[in-house]
Amino acid sequence: MSASANSGQPVYVLQGVTKTYPAAQALDSIDLTISPGERVAVLGPSGSGKTSLLHVMGGMVLPDSGTATIDGQPLLDLSAGKKLSGMVGMIHQQYDLVPHLPVIHNVLAGRLGRWSTFRSLLSLVVPQERRLAVDALATLGIAEKMNERTSRLSGGEQQRVAIARLLVQAPKVILADEPVASLDPARAEVLMDLLKDVADRSSNTVVASLHSVHLTRKYFSRAIGLRKGRLHFDIPVDRLDDDLLEELYDIEGLDGET
């Protein structure tokens, strides 16, 4: 395990986290500790439980058994409330913005966890905390798109809007579920650079699921391998070698046992 830059308590502690869906076992007693500021890549073949793990960490899915804490507090207590959004921000594979809204509201949606219902309604008429959105969009180089309908933006611009939302949300942890899955290698690196900048700015902890070993080596400090819902390896990236990966992605053994 790589040494954490910040001392103090870990961000995440998962113990025996298990999640079963009717069709398959998604997570099988996962033990995991993540320290503040760590950059963790989650690798593994499709269906190995990467998304389930991120969803548990993001409080979107409750584990069947085991415990998961963030900053020492059980995720179970936070997942229903708004507190969690101040700690964890998620970026999704398809960015999942609201296509009909102007860009500024999609960015300011990152504040919804802190706003009352009335203030959110008001913001659709008179944008609240406008400065935050303006700064975030300027940081990502798309300030001029602020009042455009989000659906009119290119895929790359929409990514930036999604990251701007994350900036405005200002969580301690960024979870990214296959953020580069639909991108060509060059665009993937642009996105990873943007994410890294954003994360470095406030020394965020990042946990991302990926398929690219190259990106893992370039942007991450620690690699976790998942296979059939189990932790296959958990190592610093410099110890990631071809044998381990071949083992992880070996299709032969996958079909047989499930």
Added chain:
Amino acid sequence: MERPRASFLESRRLLGFALLAALGWSIWQVQWGQPIIHGGGLGAASDLLRGLFSPELSPTFLGTVLKASWHTVAYAFGGITLAVASGFTLGVVASGVLARTAPGRWSMVVCTRGLLAMMRAIHELVWAWLFVVAIGLSPMAAILALAIPYSGILGRIYAEILQDVPEEPLRSLRSSGASEWQVLLYGRLPAVLPDMLSYTFYRLECAIRAAAVMSFVGVAGLGFQIQISLDDLRFSEVWTLLFVLVGIILLIDLWSTWVRRSLVR
């Protein structure tokens, strides 16, 4: 594979025979001895047709038409405004999207859906009848008679549209800390607004038609004038009134297209 297919064909054939038999029976039941149009009908029909090419355009009559149109349009707008307000409120509840728990959602949906069904089960003309009996021949009777069944219709459609929004953007909003109310404001409503608006405009058209027909219970408006002119066999006036009615509907259609386009842009 062969057997169910054969029985399917057989049942179709059976249905075909039953329908043919019904058709034959109904043709046999028609009493062919009587003429289809009654004696004086042919003359009246040709008068009616002639009126089509010479609609009444005298200033006094046009004044009456304008006033009647104003009544009809005012009732329709009054009714639809109330219907949008209550239909939207009930529709949001009936969609169950604000509920946190499954039992909560279930009770919300079942109760409001039942209420909406009761409101629209009774036709606006019947409501008009009831209200005229209850509160007399006032504009309020016409407006309420429209508002109640139309809230039932709008509420039900709004509820269905609200449920039918792609889940991913909503999930993403929730992960940014949005409550279900905020998800409604930022995710669902922006997505469904164009559809909701164009359906509402369509219902406004229907409300104008319905308001015109309210004359059957004695409420003023285009329908009332049509009835008076028909009773006096002044067909040219009837056509003027009908043209105005069509004109109003076309105007609303144009307006709806314009609003929708500016919203989608």
